Amino acid sequence: MPATDLDLLVEAAKQAGDIACRYTGATARRWDKPDGTGPVTEADLAVNAMLEDKLQQARPDYGWLSEETEDTPDRLGRNRVFIIDPIDGTRSFAEGASTWAHSLAIAEAGEVIAAVIYLPQRQLLYSAAKGHGATCNGQPIQVSPVDDLSAAEVLAAKPSLVAQNWQNGTPPAFIRMHRPSLAYRLARVADGRFGAMLTLRPSWEWDIAAGALILQEAGGVITDRAGDRLRFNNAQPRLNGVVAGNPALHHAIITALAPAQTGPTGH
Missing domain, CATH: 3.40.190.80 (D-Maltodextrin-Binding Protein; domain 2)
Incomplete structure (x- = not known):
């Protein structure tokens, strides 16, 4: 994996947070998607537009899969693909809560190799690269030891x-x-x-x-x-x-x- 892939995701996630936080969730324009698949807000679309432009310019040979972009079969022929949720927890965002996140990943041959989850209103940035451990705000993290x-x-x-x-x-x-x-x-x-x-x-x-x-x-x-x-x-x-x-x-x-x-x- 190129050493800069995770850095790219971290930088993009922080920019996504800057954009999303310009909107007041409860007053952001909101629509319901067809077929009852959930709401979308103007913040989702603004974040998605920035991410699609930034990430695809940086890695034009990577495929693209995002909740807010119409899917095409082009990504299936790419070895690496971005898998993006511009705002995960849109309902919470629209209600003015802080438990929503930007979720950014790169998969290679079906396996995720770089990932970031960022909650800007909680100042939590989780990241991982395959084989290099996981961190939150730069500090190593580990699952709970509770086994019962x-x-x-x-x-x-x-x-x-x-x-x-x-x-x-x-x-x-x-x-x-x-x-x-x-x-x-x-x-x-x-x-x-x-x-x-x-x-x-x-x-x-x-x-x-x-x-x-x-x-x-x-x-x-x-x-x-x-x-x-x-x-x-x-x-x-x-x-x-x-x-x-x-x-x-x-x-x-x-x-x-x-x-x-x-x-x-x-x-």
Whole structure:
């Protein structure tokens, strides 16, 4: 990996934060996307325009996948691809909260090799390069040592706990917590604040890619809900849910999950 790829993502993320913070979330113009896929604001579009211009000028041979750019098959023929969520947690942004993030990643041959998650209003910048560990604000981070699921704080939405998602119809005992941004959830598992996270609905790659590498480089394990390795830059850029945590907690959750049912069963 070129040594400057991570530096490029860090610089771009900071510029994204400068742009997004010029908007007052609750008063930013907002639209609902077609097919109930969620809201978008003028801040999302402004950040996306800057990132697309800056990153593609810097790496014209890399493909491009972003939540706010119409997808094309061109990226499938590229060895490396940017995977971008200009603002992950748009609903929180629009409500004036601070738990939204910029999520920037570069994948090579389906595997993330550089990643940044930046929460400008919380002054938290997580980053990782494959094989070089993960940091928050320049300091090394590591997943939680808690290995007892019943004592662990796990980030999960309430629908994930419905009986049909679990062996014998009973979810395991753990302390359920929640944060609105998937990127933020993965970052907080990576830095050890929470033991694990799960989302059982199909998940967009741009919500997961950056956090996947940061968590792995912090000593964690991340797979889809079936326990299969995540691969990025798919023709249909959605993953079969996500389970992430330290090795012990990840194993405990995967073992307790029932086989996936048809259709979405949790958030």
